[in-house]
Amino acid sequence: MSKASIPKGTRDFLPSEAKKRAYLFDTIKAVFESHGYDPIETPAMEHLQTLLGKYGEEGDRLIFKILKRGDKFKAALQSGNDFADQALRYDLTVPFARFVVQHRSDLSFPFKRYQMQPVWRADRPQKGRYREFYQCDVDCIGTESLHAEVELLQIIETVFDRLGLSGVEVRLNNRKILMALAQYLNAEERLIEMTVIIDKLDKIGLRKVCEELSSIGFADDQIKKLVDIITLTGNPSVLFESLTDTFAQIPDGLKGVEELQFLFDMAKALNIKGLKLDLSLARGLNYYTGAIFEVTHPDFKSSICGGGRYDDLTSLFGLEGMSGVGISFGADRIYDLLEQKGLFDQNTSASAQVLFANFGEQEVKYAQNIAAKLRAEGIACEVYLERVKMKKQFSYAHAKNIPHVLSIGSEEIGGALLPIKNMASGETQKLSLEAIISLLNSKNDH
């Protein structure tokens, strides 16, 4: 007999948790759909080649690979390599790019899709980090319009607003500015190393950032120029002006500034709040080419949402000129944060509104009949399936948080009135079926 347990970094969800998760997913989904995004799904596993090389060196290491089976596995054993040909998806964006290329003739562009599915990473689990977790992606692909970015900003604001979570910070930057920065420092080939380091600015502080830059060979004057830029703060429009001066000779930089300026202008026009320009925001995924987003909350250590624009992702699968932008909500982290802040309580309830308690087999049959009528009226209800003591049946209703118990005994069979107990008040009243239906329906409306 093996011990009952699940793999590291995975979780079971009890009914109370699963209901809260359903509420979270439903809320996010409703916002996505209200902006015209359609759902898609892709398989849990992809060809290993589809995923490899898309997430950087670190990312490749964290991909869960699936062992070959049978003769192919034996052959791999003998050669000592190529043990895997498939892998669990690492995120939803790369499979989405694959999907778009593969099904391009069935899609009309710009294509707006959402996708809420689990992804897997062979990371070491810790607070806010799981090996299996859900991402809720929205992407708009096939347009370069910056209005797509604006729409994502609206979605972010609406989602957290509906979840009742205040205080979220949406940090914004643009990869073109980071590229320009590398050019400005004559360090274009160090772009990735550089961005990884400056991304840590708010975490490790300016001094350590300088040390790290120095340790990978940046000269002091380069570091100074860089620091002067990434530590710029204040009013975005003033900031944009000074960046425009700095990047006067660098087209990428000017473009990036212009794009950011547009987003901030639009956000102001649409009254989107909580936006913050952060020139040190880099994000690890290397396929981003334009706007990059990251959403954080002061009470949570890691980001709860992130994304950006990618111009060339589909070209990895043979389709050029397909720019897209998307973000991903980290459902599990958002769940943890909502739980931590006690924002779930008023939003979840019992599945059934009524439990039918019974005194025997005949009564169960009778109860099933009435239950079917209630369900036809849109009232969720449940029949206790066997004859056990009333105490046990009422305890069951209590444990499941079912607000009403309707007892069926020999007296009730064929009778006009049914005793329905309100579990919160403890009061029992005898009502006709019609009265019960209208009582429960009136509660439904709220």
Place this chain on the structure above:
RNA sequence: GUGGCUGUAGCUCAGUUGGUUAGAGUAACGGUUUGUGGAUCCGUAGGUCGCCGGUUCGAUCCCGGUCAGCCACCCCA
């Protein structure tokens, strides 16, 4: 992949300066004479004290290893 902390009942934790029958709370189950729940009361059950090895007359307690969990780094949702 690197480092730190922890590992006693389903859960939360006591405890033994190493000594023979390891405790509590809570949850579960049952009972208070079979038509009524939510911390009324009573009772029952549940532990190879993570696993392996060492020291010792003796280890749940000390030491080593191992596994697992948590936290941090890396990286990320």
